[in-house]
Amino acid sequence: MKRYILHTPFNIYHFEATTWMHAVHKHTYFEIIFILKGHGIHNINGNTFGYSEGDVFLLGPEDYHDFTIQESTEFCFIRFHESLHEHSAGDKDTPWQPIIKTLLTTSSQSRGTIVEDKQEKQKLHYLLTVLEEEYKRDQSPYFAIIRDSLLRSMLMILARNLFSHSLANSQTTDSVEAILMYIRQHIYQPGKLTIDHLADVFHYAPAYISLFFKKQTGESLKQYIIKYKIKLIEARLLYSSLNLAQIADEFGYTDESHLCKQFRKYTGSTPSDFRKRG
Structure with missing residues (x-):
């Protein structure tokens, strides 16, 4: 199986496709995958999930996946290495770090999209819009600070949705x-x-x-x-x-x-x- 390599700490890959051109693959990095429009099937780790506009997936290096596109789909992939969030100046030992660490080390792909609530999806898409605009100025001396803040906010929202989902279930099934x-x-x-x-x-x-x-x-x-x-x-x-x-x-x-x-x-x-x- 092919493993894709990310040679920079971070990048954004935004595109539209009617046919998925990549074979089943893994990565050396993490991906937040936004579905901006369209629908189809997302095959992850041998499981099959339908996807549609607004869905958000988080994949880690050991997750393998591909897509079956049923309607022209606009994707946006935010790709980053785990080390990216560990080196923000002045942020060592802050409360958000263990939450994000847990998010990145916990398999979230035994289910489909992480975020189901419409308002939560909108918040993530607003952050994505700002992040893409800032990415156009990635040579700015302020870019890394803004990027890290926006990415951290995205990950915290994903963690809130993933872990609150588990908490909600635990209230009915006693954990x-x-x-x-x-x-x-x-x-x-x-x-x-x-x-x-x-x-x-x-x-x-x-x-x-x-x-x-x-x-x-x-x-x-x-x-x-x-x-x-x-x-x-x-x-x-x-x-x-x-x-x-x-x-x-x-x-x-x-x-x-x-x-x-x-x-x-x-x-x-x-x-x-x-x-x-x-």
Whole structure:
């Protein structure tokens, strides 16, 4: 799978298309994708989401995607490296930094557009308009300060919408969405996904958190974690050149053999056979 590289800390890519010309790909950077008009399908990490005017997506370096355009679509991509927000003068240890850090390290693409409220979409589009105007003067000595402020505001609005969505769900499901988000965020750190650790983080008894999770989702906590991990491994096998030892190490398996055994149990195929068929 091709991985696109961004050679500058930041850029804006604004265009209109009737046909999507790029194959499924990843990036070395983050993207905020604005749909300014049109509609179609956005394929992200093996999931399919409809898109339409006003939708906003946030993708990270490990997300892979492409579009199926059904009506001429105007896109605007804001592309930036994570380090961009870490070097704003005088902003170290400020309250917004951990919020944005959490946003950028939490997979938001188990769903479609991050923002659903019309007014929230309008706020983001106003910020985008100002940012694009300032980008025309990117040689100005003030550009970096204005860019960082506008980008930070965008990310804070995205964080508010993503995390308030989870909070709203947690009020009706007693925090199962928070558990799901935590699992997605720490899927590469098996030590943080043990029953005892999750119970400690979410203030449940170890025996109760498993029962609670199954009641809310219909699936055991252990099974969900394994199946989610297997789906990510399938993507690695299909779209990366990593060998089995590297994948095993990435996902915290003790060795390649352990990965192969669990993968075959849940898919009926060995990782090597799965990769060949893909």
